[in-house]
Amino acid sequence: MRILLVEDDPTVRGFVSKGLSETGHLVEQADNGKDGLFLAVSEKFDVVVLDRMLPGGIDGLRILETLRSQANATPVLILSALADVDDRVAGLKAGGDDYLTKPFAFSELLARVEALGRRGRNESAPQTRLEVGGLEMDLLARSVRRDGQKIDLQPREFRLLEFLLRHAGQVVTRTMLLEGVWDYHFDPQTNVIDVHVSRLRQKVDKPFPQPLIHTIRNAGYMLRAE
Amino acid sequence: MNGLRLPVRAFGRNGTKAPWRRPSLRAALRRTGGFRSASVRFAIGYAVLFSASAVLFLSVIWWGTAGLIERQVEASVAADARALSERWTDGGLSALALTIEDRLEDNVDDDAIYLLVDPHGQHVAGNLPSWPADVAMSNVWYQLSVRRAGARGVAEVQGFDLPGGYRLLVGRDVRGRAMLRRLLTDLLLWAWIMITALALGGALLVRSMFRRMISQIARTTTAVAHGDMTRRMPLHGRGNELDEVAEAINEMLDRIARLMDGVKQVSNAIAHDLRTPITRARAQLEYAALHGKDEATLRSAIEDGVADLDNITAVFEALLRIAQIEAGSRRSAFASFDLIPVLRDIAELYEPAADEHEIKVVMRLPEHLPFYGDRSMIQQAVSNLLDNAIKFSPHGGSITVASAVGPNLGMEGSPAGRVATIAISDEGMGMSEADIARASDRFFRADSARNTPGSGLGLSLVQAIVQLHGGTMQFSRRDPGLTVRMQLPLPTARGKTVGANMKQDSPRPHSGDSSPVVVSAP
Numbered sequence: 224m225r226i227l228l229v230e231d232d233p234t235v236r237g238f239v240s241k242g243l244s245e246t247g248h249l250v251e252q253a254d255n256g257k258d259g260l261f262l263a264v265s266e267k268f269d270v271v272v273l274d275r276m277l278p279g280g281i282d283g284l285r286i287l288e289t290l291r292s293q294a295n296a297t298p299v300l301i302l303s304a305l306a307d308v309d310d311r312v313a314g315l316k317a318g319g320d321d322y323l324t325k326p327f328a329f330s331e332l333l334a335r336v337e338a339l340g341r342r343g344r345n346e347s348a349p350q351t352r353l354e355v356g357g358l359e360m361d362l363l364a365r366s367v368r369r370d371g372q373k374i375d376l377q378p379r380e381f382r383l384l385e386f387l388l389r390h391a392g393q394v395v396t397r398t399m400l401l402e403g404v405w406d407y408h409f410d411p412q413t414n415v416i417d418v419h420v421s422r423l424r425q426k427v428d429k430p431f432p433q434p435l436i437h438t439i440r441n442a443g444y445m446l447r448a449e
Numbered sequence: 450m451n452g453l454r455l456p457v458r459a460f461g462r463n464g465t466k467a468p469w470r471r472p473s474l475r476a477a478l479r480r481t482g483g484f485r486s487a488s489v490r491f492a493i494g495y496a497v498l499f500s501a502s503a504v505l506f507l508s509v510i511w512w513g514t515a516g517l518i519e520r521q522v523e524a525s526v527a528a529d530a531r532a533l534s535e536r537w538t539d540g541g542l543s544a545l546a547l548t549i550e551d552r553l554e555d556n557v558d559d560d561a562i563y564l565l566v567d568p569h570g571q572h573v574a575g576n577l578p579s580w581p582a583d584v585a586m587s588n589v590w591y592q593l594s595v596r597r598a599g600a601r602g603v604a605e606v607q608g609f610d611l612p613g614g615y616r617l618l619v620g621r622d623v624r625g626r627a628m629l630r631r632l633l634t635d636l637l638l639w640a641w642i643m644i645t646a647l648a649l650g651g652a653l654l655v656r657s658m659f660r661r662m663i664s665q666i667a668r669t670t671t672a673v674a675h676g677d678m679t680r681r682m683p684l685h686g687r688g689n690e691l692d693e694v695a696e697a698i699n700e701m702l703d704r705i706a707r708l709m710d711g712v713k714q715v716s717n718a719i720a721h722d723l724r725t726p727i728t729r730a731r732a733q734l735e736y737a738a739l740h741g742k743d744e745a746t747l748r749s750a751i752e753d754g755v756a757d758l759d760n761i762t763a764v765f766e767a768l769l770r771i772a773q774i775e776a777g778s779r780r781s782a783f784a785s786f787d788l789i790p791v792l793r794d795i796a797e798l799y800e801p802a803a804d805e806h807e808i809k810v811v812m813r814l815p816e817h818l819p820f821y822g823d824r825s826m827i828q829q830a831v832s833n834l835l836d837n838a839i840k841f842s843p844h845g846g847s848i849t850v851a852s853a854v855g856p857n858l859g860m861e862g863s864p865a866g867r868v869a870t871i872a873i874s875d876e877g878m879g880m881s882e883a884d885i886a887r888a889s890d891r892f893f894r895a896d897s898a899r900n901t902p903g904s905g906l907g908l909s910l911v912q913a914i915v916q917l918h919g920g921t922m923q924f925s926r927r928d929p930g931l932t933v934r935m936q937l938p939l940p941t942a943r944g945k946t947v948g949a950n951m952k953q954d955s956p957r958p959h960s961g962d963s964s965p966v967v968v969s970a971p
Contacts, residue, residue, distance in 0.1 A: 307773065308782070308825075326758070326762055328755075328759070379797060405794070405798060407798070407825075407828060407832075408825060409825065409828070409829045409832065410763065410766075411798070411799075411832050411836060414802070415798055415799055415801070415802045418801040418802045418804075418805055419798075419801055421801075422801050441752070
């Protein structure tokens with residue numbers, strides 16, 4: 224993916240761009256709002272990672288608003304030290320697609336960037352079936368089968384699996400699951416998500432020789448066929 | 450006219466412009482902050498108003514009395530003249546002369562003046578030697594100065610023409626009246642001076658009262674401004690305006706003190722409880738940098754360091770969130786919603802985690818419970834409480850999540866109304882009374898809970914959320930375990946935010962109509 228990174232702090236910028244390049248993405252960088260805006264409007268990117276507070280008079284929200292006013296729908300991930308709910312709402316209202324608070328784990332950023340990039344690609348076609356490695360999900364009939372064998376899931380388990388399937392091949396963090404499946408925007412202290420995933424594994428993976436749901440250390444989970 | 454002007458002039462003379470008083474007045478004004486001082490202006494205004502109204506009042510009295518005397522003289526002269534002219538008609542000249550002599554004889558006050566002259570101006574009868582030159586027309590009032598029996602006096606006279614060229618003059622010596630008038634004027638003037646003196650005294654009193662009140666406020670606020678947060682306005686217990694102001698100020702100071710306590714607590718907490726993990730992370734990284742021999746050791750040291758830093762971030766975020774909620778700025782997200790699905794969802798989120806420890810989650814919930822508040826805050830609060838309950842429950846225990854609507858019993862002084870109660874009970878080790886009292890303090894962790902993971906901020910956050918909703922939080926001991934109860938006022942009962950005071954002996958408002966539901970996977 225071609226990613227634009229607008230971030231003024233050199234350490235964070237270097238760390239993020241290095242990490243994104245290592246995972247096979249093309250990264251363009253800007254260290255101020257002016258350059259960032261110029262690059263964002265003049266070139267085509269799959270995802271823009273935008274720091275909210277930038278030097279040079281043009282901050283992240285201004286760039287975002289300008290982009291959206293030009294009908295540019297490039298997915299934007301806002302990076303910000305402002306963790307406030309109101310700030311978050313302001314960022315999303317301005318046209319941001321996702322919001323990540325500093326400090327963040329790189330795995331979280333990567334997972335979110337990849338999720339945004341994919342969303343940008345296949346948003347046009349609403350899916351009714353999801354399939355990965357013999358695991359099929361029929362979104363209309365709300366049924367799940369693996370290798371032709373029916374799997375009974377509770378509603379929440381169904382939504383959890385759906386989220387994993389929609390992000391198949393990508394790392395999905397616990398926070399992403401909590402936001403995407405439960406719509407909770409706070410951090411529960413214990414490993415509630417892990418327990419839910421392990422329950423899902425009991426039903427989806429345990430009776431079969433090949434596991435599909437993998438734990439990614441220090442990051443989260445990934446659903447993929449080996 | 451003269452009467453009205455006199456006191457006014459006297460006021461000018463005795464007022465603030467008096468030359469001999471000027472230096473001391475100026476000094477006094479300097480001492481009290483001059484005319485700009487509110488108390489001086491207040492006092493001056495009081496004195497001026499008071500003496501001006503006295504002037505008005507006394508003038509009216511003077512005018513009325515003096516006028517009455519004058520009218521009386523005129524009336525008696527007119528009556529006299531009428532009687533005398535009747536004598537003339539009845540008995541002619543000799544009878545008139547005789548009557549005049551009689552009257553003069555009978556006149557005890559010796560103030561009557563009569564004169565009867567013939568057409569040549571010769572004296573016929575009366576006590577004036579000759580017709581005064583000034584009195585030329587009849588039926589007109591004249592003022593004469595007369596000399597009688599050696600004394601000079603002022604007389605008011607009127608001349609009358611009689612048939613045959615005779616002329617009659619009737620009058621009254623008004624020396625007595627002038628004296629009376631002077632006496633009255635003097636009396637009223639003295640009265641005014643005394644009133645003015647009283648007014649000034651009153652003004653000084655008012656000023657000192659004013660100053661005492663203001664200086665009390667000023668003293669207290671200055672003391673507070675200089676850091677003595679324990680100072681409060683004294684209350685007189687009379688429930689007057691002064692007490693009202695004092696109470697308002699005390700309330701404000703209490704609130705400031707609470708906020709400052711909060712800040713102090715947080716900074717202490719940061720000093721103590723954030724430094725520890727920071728030190729640990731630092732030590733770990735430093736040790737690894739100095740002694741790490743192989744990549745695996747280095748990697749694990751770095752990972753531990755990162756985990757520690759994440760922990761610090763979490764604590765930091767919780768602190769900020771508590772501070773933000775306590776500042777009360779998040780009421781914007783308040784909305785109406787049904788509490789029951791929210792509770793069920795959270796319980797559902799935690800239920801597998803509970804199940805892992807073989808803990809049953811029992812729900813005692815009504816069908817619906819319309820509520821007004823911040824949904825995500827309530828979610829967070831319930832989630833924290835469930836988190837705690839699971840952490841402290843033994844294997845095979847059960848956790849009860851109950852909710853009901855009840856009358857407002859637990860909160861004294863709040864408007865009568867209904868409260869929604871959310872109670873979460875566990876069968877864990879519970880808490881001692883002493884621990885309960887400190888349970889929602891920031892960073893507080895009961896000694897028995899030291900070994901479980903956590904930051905000691907969970908209950909502080911719950912407490913802040915409950916306070917934001919104007920409710921109270923209560924802990925009650927069970928045998929075994931603990932019940933944490935959030936009592937949140939419902940919209941109809943929504944009044945001022947009630948300070949959260951914890952009580953342990955409140956009744957349990959569980960509704961009987963909801964049957965227990967065990968939510969647990971087989």
